[in-house]
Amino acid sequence: MSTILRRLPPSEATGLRTGARHSLAELYRPADLVVLGLGVMIGAGIFSIAGRQAASTAGPGVILSFMIAGIACLLACLCYAELSSTMPTSGSAYTFTYVIFGEVWAWIIGWALILELQLAAAVVARAWGEIAVGAIANFGVTVPNRGLVSDLLVFVIVVVLTGIVALGARIGLRALWIMVSAKLLAIGAVIVVGLAHIDVANFGDFYVRPVTLSVAPQTVLEVVFGESQAFGWFGIFAAASAIAFAYIGFDIVATSAEETVNAPKAVPKGMIRSLVIATVIYIAVAVVMVGMVSYTKISLEAPLSSAFRAVGADWMVHVIDAGAVLGLTTVILVLIVGQTRVLFSMARDGLIPRRLAAVSRRYHTPTRVTLVIGFAAIVLAEFVPVLTMQELVVIGTLFAFAFVAAGVIVMRRRMPYLERGFRVPLSPLLPGLSMVATLWLMVNLRVLTWAWFALWMAFGLLVYLLYGRRHSLLARPRPTPDKPHGRHRR
Template sequence: MPESRSPSIARRLPPSEATGRWTGARHGLAKTYGPSDLIVLGIGVMIGAGIFSLAGRQAATMAGPGVILSFMIAGITSLLVAFCIAELSSAMPASGSAYTFTYVIFGEVWAWAVGWALVMELLLAAAVVARAWSLYAAQMLADLGVRIPEPLSGVIGQVEGFDLFTLVILVLLTGVVALGARIGLRTLWIIVVAKLAAIGAVIVVGALHFDEGNLAAIPAPTAPIKASEGFLDSPLLGLVFGQTTAFGWFGIFAASATITFAYIGFDVVATAAEEAEDAPRSIPKGIIRSLVVTTVVYIVVAAVMVGMASYEKIDASAPLASAFRQAGEGFMVHVINAGAVLGLTTVVLVLLVGLTRVVFSMARDGLFPRPLAKINRSYHSPSRATLVIGGAAILLAEFVPVLTLEPLVVIGALFTFLAVAAGVIRMRRTLPDLPRGFRAPLSPYVPIASILATLWLMVNLQVVTWLYFIAWMAFGVLVYLAYGRRKSVLAGGQPPLEPPVGLRGRHRR
């Protein structure tokens, strides 16, 4: 085909190839998700760390009661991006999400960069949240008075090094995802309902102790932010403007950049597009509705928490628990622990689902090894890709201090947000007649606002985070030059995947 003779930077995937080639194929995914399932998928991945740890930590150390504004800023930024992702996913409902969008709109090199960033974001996020899950699970057992046997005490609830609970949750959820989307979806529904019940209890009981005086004013800026004495730990914004303070408006904006971690995941809903019924309409609704619900829940819980206790008295290591203890509601600690464990379980589950779909799509296009694109006939799932991803997440979580790398998840997500917003602007010009089930309002103003807001959040990140991200992307360029550029289907390195004769024409369900 003509595309195969083009330079890699100019090779673009035809829109029809992005979504129209997998019906009935062994490399296509079965229809699984209805409209309500997509909302649960979004809530499952977004409501977790932001509710039970991130909000309180940022209130205590960075933004004070202004953390509510931080959540609003991060939520509005995410909503702008969500409009853009919704339009692209309605036009190209494929499992690759931002990777596939970029492949069609900008070309192969940019698609690889976005896909590589997505792999970092989702893989590292799964490892980070799994480690956090272990910490909460160990704390829940301790608060319940359950004594861990002495031989296991050094390998459970550890911040770094080998951790048994981290291993168990990743092995268990990798198995659930490998067994197919339907089993994972049933599991997700059960846990999300239980998690929302716990959050409801937190809001109701916390509201009984609300003191609006704790929200009276934004605290004045304090000493410079110092994770160490080096400039590499200062926010990039501070280096540009000569100010690196906690609290005040700088603290609020710096917190909003970190809080973006809490919203990361709404874009994962787009990775389910190939498995969703009436995807051009259901995917945009699932993305936007789940994000709106999540934003409201985050803001309400954050307001209750800082309304219960002064930000100066919140224990950053266990913010909600410390707030309830100060209010004399010690029993709520058990509800919080259970809700945290349930919440983080769904986050890991959906992250593994989303990452599997991205890797699966890149393998179908030849940018990753082709065996990762094989669908298991028994489970109708890319089980091989799932097992490889699960193994990688286990190695990362067990042998790398992932909790210190959490900002890399944020910068990876923000990078893909930029590509998506720019993609809407370009698609309106180059593919104006491509059918869409949803259009971002006020284009190009919404995509431009999305780009500006995303860039603002990115410059609030630490310099060391940028350096790590640049190193990861540079390594990705080497991987692409050594493998993807030659093996790409569009480059003619591998033949396009075709369904075996016995499966051609068969309905995926």
């Protein structure tokens, strides 16, 4: 048991133990990290999630749902900020857990991150293909075989973005700046034009009487209470769990720490600023969405587009399409970057084949693992019904959130001597609240999601026992200093 609970010494988490710990060139600055965070947190969901949750779950109270989800994620973000400032490494939550809790728990978190990032890339790529086809159709172009065209577009976008990441972080960063700037302009147009068409009566008192649904309980919380409900406070909190999916991504900023200039200071600022900006933008779009039309008249298929059509601003549909396509493009790009860095860290620690940690001398990036990730994303997006698996992305992320929050508390007690570039205020209160908020979001997920997650983690534990435990660098004997011979003594 002691072998699988062995912990990575803090000095080695960011040291030269593997010969590759600092092989990634420093590239990112604070502003770049904000763009990285906005690139992954603001996708096509900003144009749809508010409307769908308002129509089906929370009514006008969806605005409160966005605030609740934002606060829950901010608590987790503060915890990530402290650990990232203490251990600025590509592994993020995986490496934090390795140092604080031990190898087997690190593997479990790494396995959860693989589920989150790899599946998320496939989900977003699949959605990108469908939205791109819809955008083409909205220009009056007839698409004869939409399914085939969508498949082709998914293949092309993943290949192109994988190539960008493999060719170098600097190229990806430049492309990200351009696309994020363009999509923020589109979102700004949505907010400005939408504000001019708001009817205050549509907000009501932000509360809709709860409705008991005639469907079998699906979430853990519904099973506990024995019924399914929508609207009311129950609906507002349930919508917050779904909305948390939109905010997920600030944690990916932590995977860039090893490539960031003055990481202990810059990474916390980048994460927190990007999350706060994203939260403000999401709430602004939610206000516009709910204010333009009554929640009872919102279309679930294209909430924001239908709202603008209802007020006579049909031309905004093309702006929304452009913003959605650009938004998802940046999400895929950042997800591939984040997944690359996590697997790179696991590979150089020996828990997965070390060949994947090879860094290209020409491009200075972990090219091999990037190509593997791109290939896996294509296979999942093309051949697996990934759009039905979005909750698996959420539960994998929230699982890591819980460990990071607990890690702040434990590390303060075990390693108070470590230098921190950022400290969570009011610890252990805020990390404790983060764990409670994370647990609340998790129990609002479906029981089926928990079952699939348990199977994934069980399979991952088997992989660790068969491979990772024996190939870990910590399993290798370490050289000890030679004892001086008698003739060398004085």
